[in-house]
Amino acid sequence: MSNNTKIFKLQGKVQHYTWGGMDFIPALLHLSNPEKKPFAEYWMGAHDNVPSEVELPDGSLQPLNAFIKQDAAALLGPAVHQRFGRLPYLFKVLDVKDMLSIQVHPTKKAAESAFAAENMKGTPLNAPNRNYKDDNHKPELMLALSDFWLLHGFKSPQALVTILMQTPELQFLVPVFDNENYHALYERVMTMDQQEVDERLRPLLDRIVPLYEKGFLDRSQEDFWAARAAKTFCEPNRLDRGIFSIYLFNLLNLKPGEAIFQDAGIPHAYLEGQNMELMANSDNVLRGGLTNKYIDVPELMHHTKFEAVIPNILTGTSGAVTGETAFPTPAADFELRRLVLKSGSTVSLTASTAEIFFVYEGAVKAKAGSTEISLGKGETMLATAGASFELQISQDAVLFRATVPQ
Ligand SMILES: [Zn+2]
Structure with a gap:
């Protein structure tokens, strides 16, 4: 490579997670998808597990993490090199067909100590019960490319009491939320035994799933997503407790071009749509339902911020360059x-x-x-x-x- 070459074509990597759509990313990348595989995410970055590839002037390809390591100070610039020592972000395109798990990301400080603790315990990095894949926080910004639906932070006290009162099967939670105690409310739904989860959710689902199937619910209603979740995740005698959370969190609809930031501690879940996502280079996710994956409730509770969130939808500010x-x-x-x-x-x-x-x-x-x-x-x-x-x-x-x- 000649030393003064500073721009390169880059090839990202597709992740075929099961929740992905089959058309949007293939069309965007000019790929055919004859096997109808789910194309969930397209990663652009230097994550060690899935690095993008740099096209060098001689036509060869080099993984971006290795490319940066050769001369990190020059390629990242001194400020970023000193502060982070690596490419600090990961850039993605997402196509969410089936909803993703409810999740919370840790702070940087918490991730550092918890990652070290899991290493000390000897939990293998790829073990299903491993919470921390690296020592980094994972704040995320997403910008909607389509109509995009997500859950984001706890509802305001008033909105929360209103939805619980309107949903007969969930009225038993109103006294638990006495004094606006978000912690008590969330602890109640996340720690009740599975038998009670099934008993509480069964009548709700028996009522709303038929409405969903007949097309009587729309996306602005929590019932729509609860019914869809039931059809997506639930085994007959093991209903997913994440369905409670659909009613506890803000249900948001972003229009194309609108963005939202998920900071450490804010519970969230992507429900449907396409977006650009930019985040810290990390894979640290604590799950809280709508998933068949591992859930560590005490760890989740420890990292969740128990407060109302007023969603701050970002439309951006003018950049230094025209059109930016x-x-x-x-x-x-x-x-x-x-x-x-x-x-x-x-x-x-x-x-x-x-x-x-x-x-x-x-x-x-x-x-x-x-x-x-x-x-x-x-x-x-x-x-x-x-x-x-x-x-x-x-x-x-x-x-x-x-x-x-x-
Ligand atoms: Zn997230």
């Missing part, structure tokens, strides 16, 4: 930007660290010195720290840019 919108968050690990660029225009950009550009629509040509890269819909580019380059827009384009706040 930034979506800043409190996380120091990443910043998402969107570029909406007209055919025939040219913009000049400088990468402050190793940045990833994903072409969601249109076509562009990137030029840095004598290097030229043509990128169409679904293609990805890496620009290393200090890269100054032009983007020439050959067809009206929407790009997403992953960087780190200055």
Whole structure:
């Protein structure tokens, strides 16, 4: 590789988790899917388990984690290198067909000590009961590419009491929430024995599943998602206690272009739709239902923030470049930007660290010195720290840019 090459084509990796859709990501990436496999996520980043690949000028491919390690200070820039020592973010496209598990992510400090503790205990990294895959926090920002539905944080006290009162089978929880005690309420539903879960949820599901099947419920109703969850996850005599949570959390509908940030401790679950996701480079997930995977209730309770969350839907702020919108968050690990660029225009950009550009629509040509890269819909580019380059827009384009706040 010539030392002054600073922009590269990048190839991400598809994750075929069972909840993924079969059409959206294949169409975006120009892949055929004759076997009708689920295409859940497309990862762009340097995660050690699933690194993207860098196309070098000689045409060979190198994993992005190894590529960065060769000269991390130069490729990441001194500030990011000093603070993180690695590419701090992971960039994804998601296509959520079936809802994902309810989850909470730990703080950085908690992840460091809990990861070390699990290592001390000798729990293998890939064990099903292993909570911590790495020592990092995992704040996440998502931007909706379609109508997107998710659960996000506990409802306000008033909204919570209203939905419990309106749902006869859940009225028994109203006194548990006395004095707005979110902890007591959540502990009650997460620790009741399975027999009681089945007894409490069965009459609810017997009432709402037929309504769901006849198309009488709509997505703005908790009942819709509870019925869908029952059909997706539940074994006949083992109803998923995550169904309670659908009523406890804010049910949100984001429109395309709207974004939301999930900080440590905020319970959340993606229900349906497509999005761009940018997060700290971590895989630390504590699950709370809507899943057949391992649930560690005490650990989940320990990391959950028991307070009402007023959802803060982000529409972005104007960036430094014409057509650029930034979506800043409190996380120091990443910043998402969107570029909406007209055919025939040219913009000049400088990468402050190793940045990833994903072409969601249109076509562009990137030029840095004598290097030229043509990128169409679904293609990805890496620009290393200090890269100054032009983007020439050959067809009206929407790009997403992953960087780190200055
Ligand atoms: Zn999450």
